[in-house]
Amino acid sequence: MKIGIPRALAYYAYYPFFTTFFEKLGLEVVVSDETTKEIMDLGIEDTITDACVPLKLFHGHVRNLMNRVDYVFVPRLVSVNHEATFCPKFLGLPDMVICSIPKLKNMLEVRIDLKKSRFELFKLCMKLARRFKKGFFKAYNAYLKACLSLKNYAHQFLQGGIPPLGIVGQKKNKAITLAVVGYPYILYDPYLSLDLIKKLIDMGVYVVTPEMIAKEDKQKQVGKIRKNLFWTFSNEVIRTAYSLFEKGSVDGIIHVTAFGCGPDFIVDKLMEIDAKKYNMPFLTVTIDEHTGQEGLNTRLEAFVDMLKIKKAKKEAALA
Ligand code: SF4
Numbered sequence: 001m002k003i004g005i006p007r008a009l010a011y012y013a014y015y016p017f018f019t020t021f022f023e024k025l026g027l028e029v030v031v032s033d034e035t036t037k038e039i040m041d042l043g044i045e046d047t048i049t050d051a052c053v054p055l056k057l058f059h060g061h062v063r064n065l066m067n068r069v070d071y072v073f074v075p076r077l078v079s080v081n082h083e084a085t086f087c088p089k090f091l092g093l094p095d096m097v098i099c100s101i102p103k104l105k106n107m108l109e110v111r112i113d114l115k116k117s118r119f120e121l122f123k124l125c126m127k128l129a130r131r132f133k134k135g136f137f138k139a140y141n142a143y144l145k146a147c148l149s150l151k152n153y154a155h156q157f158l159q160g161g162i163p164p165l166g167i168v169g170q171k172k173n174k175a176i177t178l179a180v181v182g183y184p185y186i187l188y189d190p191y192l193s194l195d196l197i198k199k200l201i202d203m204g205v206y207v208v209t210p211e212m213i214a215k216e217d218k219q220k221q222v223g224k225i226r227k228n229l230f231w232t233f234s235n236e237v238i239r240t241a242y243s244l245f246e247k248g249s250v251d252g253i254i255h256v257t258a259f260g261c262g263p264d265f266i267v268d269k270l271m272e273i274d275a276k277k278y279n280m281p282f283l284t285v286t287i288d289e290h291t292g293q294e295g296l297n298t299r300l301e302a303f304v305d306m307l308k309i310k311k312a313k314k315e316a317a318l319a
Pocket of ligand 1: 052053054055087088089090183233258260261262263264
């Protein structure tokens with residue numbers, strides 16, 4: 001039995017949990033291929049034009065998988081805590097996928113709404129195990145291993161400063177430190193983000209991402225921010241930025257957002273307004289399916305050069 005996991009959206013935050021769970025149940029996990037232009041084009045073919053780019057890409061990854069697995073895993077991610085839900089695109093994801101790709105006959109849909117009860121994730125895993133006719137002890141063991149794997153994954157970010165999927169091994173003694181904030185499914189997909197993090201590292205920048213900021217530091221921002229948002233990933237982004245505004249531990253912040261993203265109209269504006277208050281250089285990079293490498297390179301180089309000049313002047317004034 002093969003379970004296909006699309007390499008998009010929730011994959012970048014939660015893949016260790018479900019990959020481990022299915023594997024420990026004795027099922028084979030197949031992750032869709034890394035994003036390419038062909039996968040992006042498949043997604044564009046199936047979705048409405050004003051859908052956000054990550055949503056289009058999710059559809060492309062479903063198409064990439066659907067004919068080579070028994071089930072395509074499409075979670076309806078509602079909440080993982082009591083304070084916020086995911087963006088409406090996550091809530092309606094299985095409905096959109098089934099409507100846009102009618103040929104898809106083998107969707108495995110689960111509703112993940114952990115605010116309902118303390119044992120919701122456990123109950124959900126048991127339900128999944130029953131569906132595949134697996135016994136309680138096997139399912140329980142798979143659930144424990146999956147929890148551990150997710151915990152280790154988060155621990156690795158914070159302790160090692162390694163963004164998801166180990167895309168960089170950075171040295172801290174760089175001239176400029178920049179925070180790159182945005183949703184994990186944009187930042188860590190090299191095709192979608194035009195490999196922006198790697199480009200910055202190659203320019204001699206030390207990059208900090210939201211996953212590298214301690215959970216407690218982000219939590220301290222609750223109540224201090226002028227608007228507590230309704231969406232889980234948006235809160236991660238905005239709390240990271242405000243924590244860095246306050247500490248002043250970075251030379252600037254780049255917000256990477258996707259064309260067509262509703263929540264980011266608010267998130268980006270709030271950060272832009274308050275970056276001025278904290279005198280923090282701030283750049284917004286909006287990615288769509290047609291964004292070119294050259295335009296992005298020029299903007300990044302100009303921003304990094306400006307930060308280097310600013311820093312040199314500051315150091316000269318202090319000397
Ligand atoms: S938060 Fe924005 S980019 Fe992410 S799924 Fe929702 S609309 Fe799309």
